[in-house]
Structure formats: C-alpha cells, structure tokens
Amino acid sequence: MPDDLHHQLRAGHHPARSMPCPHCGARAHQPCRLRKSGRTIAEHPQRLADWARITACCPECQVEPGTPCRTAGGWAMPAHAIHARRYQEAEETCA
Ligand SMILES: [Zn+2]
Ligand SMILES: [Zn+2]
Numbered sequence: 107m108p109d110d111l112h113h114q115l116r117a118g119h120h121p122a123r124s125m126p127c128p129h130c131g132a133r134a135h136q137p138c139r140l141r142k143s144g145r146t147i148a149e150h151p152q153r154l155a156d157w158a159r160i161t162a163c164c165p166e167c168q169v170e171p172g173t174p175c176r177t178a179g180g181w182a183m184p185a186h187a188i189h190a191r192r193y194q195e196a197e198e199t200c201a
Contacts, residue, residue, distance in 0.1 A: 122157035
C-alpha cells in the first residue's frame with residue numbers, strides 16, 4: 107500500500123504514531139487500523155495514553171515519565187487512563 111509511505115511523509119500526524127499501538131498492534135509509524143475491516147483510523151486512545159505516559163511526567167499527580175498516573179488516594183490508574191493535563195504536557199514536550 108503506497109498509503110503507508112504517504113503517511114510517513116505527511117507532516118502533522120500525531121507524535122504518538124512513533125510508538126506501537128498496544129490496542130491494535132500497529133507498529134511504530136504505522137497508522138492504527140480497525141481489526142475487522144483493516145481501515146486506517148486515528149490513533150487509539152490507548153496509544154495516545156501510552157505515548158503521553160512515556161513522554162511526559164504528569165502535572166496533575168506528579169509522577170515521572172513512564173509511571174502510570176495515580177488517583178488522589180495514591181492508587182495507580184489503569185495504563186490507558188491518564189490525567190488530561192498529561193496529554194497537554196506530552197504535546198508541549200514534543201512540540
Ligand atoms: Zn491502534
Ligand atoms: Zn496524572
């Protein structure tokens with residue numbers, strides 16, 4: 107598919123695409139796909155969360171890059187559930 111090449115050359119895709127997707131198994135720099143139809147879609151939320159978690163520390167709960175967010179009670183949040191401000195932090199880090 108020449109489409110894949112296109113994607114790599116096209117500026118402006120999400121920086122999370124430089125990582126593999128834990129949800130659909132897309133490799134780094136490959137777009138996410140729907141499993142049934144194989145249609146390419148915007149990055150899965152799990153991929154965005156993984157990327158933000160690895161890229162940025164969280165301004166909300168003060169964890170280091172790579173560490174899952176914590177709730178106010180100190181419990182680790184699920185890997186795909188991170189504070190909204192962490193996405194912003196990650197985007198600024200990559201900008
Ligand atoms: Zn995906
Ligand atoms: Zn957090």
